[in-house]
Amino acid sequence: MLKRFILWDYxxxxxxxxxxxxxxxAFIFLTPRDFFRDQPRIPKASQIxxxxxENGSFPFYVNAxxxxxxxxxxxxxxxxxxxxKGTSSRHLTVIRxxxxxxSEGELQGYMAFxxx
Numbered sequence: 001m002l003k004r005f006i007l008w009d010y011x012x013x014x015x016x017x018x019x020x021x022x023x024x025x026a027f028i029f030l031t032p033r034d035f036f037r038d039q040p041r042i043p044k045a046s047q048i049x050x051x052x053x054e055n056g057s058f059p060f061y062v063n064a065x066x067x068x069x070x071x072x073x074x075x076x077x078x079x080x081x082x083x084x085k086g087t088s089s090r091h092l093t094v095i096r097x098x099x100x101x102x103s104e105g106e107l108q109g110y111m112a113f114x115x116x
Contacts, residue, residue, distance in 0.1 A: 048083075058092070061100075062110040079112055091116050 004010065010017040047063040060083070067075050080094040096113040 048086075056115065057095070058114045058116070060112040060114065062097075062112050064107045064109045067110060075110075080114070083112075083114060089116065 004016075005020070008020075010020065047066040049061040051059040051061060053059070062079065067079070070078050076094050076097050079097065080092070083094065084090055084092050092114050093116075094112050094114045098111045098113075100108045100111060102108050
């Protein structure tokens with residue numbers, strides 16, 4: 001029986017096949033996210049996106065709404081603090097924050113460059 005289960009030797013539409021599909025679907029949909037520790041590590045993760053690394057720096061795209069209530073002179077420090085907490089890397093430091101503007105000059109977001 002175990003050999004048939006591992007090799008999936010049941011014909012499609014048979015009762016054992018349907019039971020196995022039901023077990024697989026139940027596992028997929030009823031297993032809590034915590035079981036796999038599948039949560040974003042950074043709160044508000046949809047507002048910050050880590051981009052592929054280049055030249056030893058870590059670029060992040062930051063949504064404009066994320067930094068809108070923070071004074072301009074404090075944005076780098078607050079973002080550094082937030083990324084250090086969210087990524088569990090105490091040595092991560094934002095070195096540059098550049099605004100991203102659309103073709104009409106409206107702020108779309110920021111590119112933040114950080115170094116470990």
